[in-house]
Amino acid sequence: MTDILPISTDRLILRSFREDDAVAFHGWRNDAEVARYTLWDYPFAIDRAEKFCREQAALEPFPEGRYHQLMIEEKATGLAIGDIGVGNGVTPEGTGHVRIGYSLSTNGQGKGYMTEALRALLPALVKPLQVVKFSADIDVRNPASGRVLERLGFKPVGPVHLKRTFVKGEWCDEQDYELDVAGSWLSNKE
Structure with a gap:
């Protein structure tokens, strides 16, 4: 499966984690603004970032x-600026259903990086992961996260789930999104 990595776009490189990514990874995982809409704990300890990077590597x-x-690495600077989680068969539907999650450092936000990264990654996953x-x-x-998904053809599914998750001392309302490969821009990709 590693033969699809790294994936290169005009401005980005998507690659596997390395142990030496821990400081950069910790930078956005321990940023209150980035962590606000995520499920990970805040503050996020550096030893936890080191362990996570070691395990992922x-x-x-x-x-x-x-x-x-x-x-996600920025080509121009060589800096790690974000990450994408790919859940292969982690939903009740199992194999063939891939869940994604993502985060960007504050410096990486507002530049279209996540749309660019996912536009390159999703078609690369279709065949190998079926x-x-x-x-x-x-x-x-x-809502910026929802706009990223919608630009890629994801559609909101069902109603907003009110008070679905309790995280960082508050209830969070969540919206599910899905993208069926058949009939989408992904079915035309090789």
Whole structure:
């Protein structure tokens, strides 16, 4: 599965984590603004970032039934600026259903990076993971994340789930999104 990585776009490189990514990864995981709409704990300890990077670096990409994180690196600077989680068969539907999640450092936000990264990643995953559907969910207080998904053809599914998750001392309302591969721009990609 590693033969699809790294993936290069005009401005970005999507690659596997390395152990030396811990400081950069910690930078956005421990940023209150970035962490606000996520499920990870805040503050996020550096030793936890080091352990996570070490574990991800040792993991063969995209194991079935687990999440695998990819690093987003800015080509111009060589800096790690965000990550994408790829959950291969982690939903009740199992194989063929891939869940994604993502985060960007504050410096990486507002530049179209996540749309660019996902536009390159999703088609690369379709054949090797036999993807029929991608899914994601967002905290509705973060509409920018929903716009990223909608630019890629994801559609909101069902009603907003009110008070679905209790995280960082508050209830979060969430919206589910899905992208069926058949009939989408992904079905035309090789």
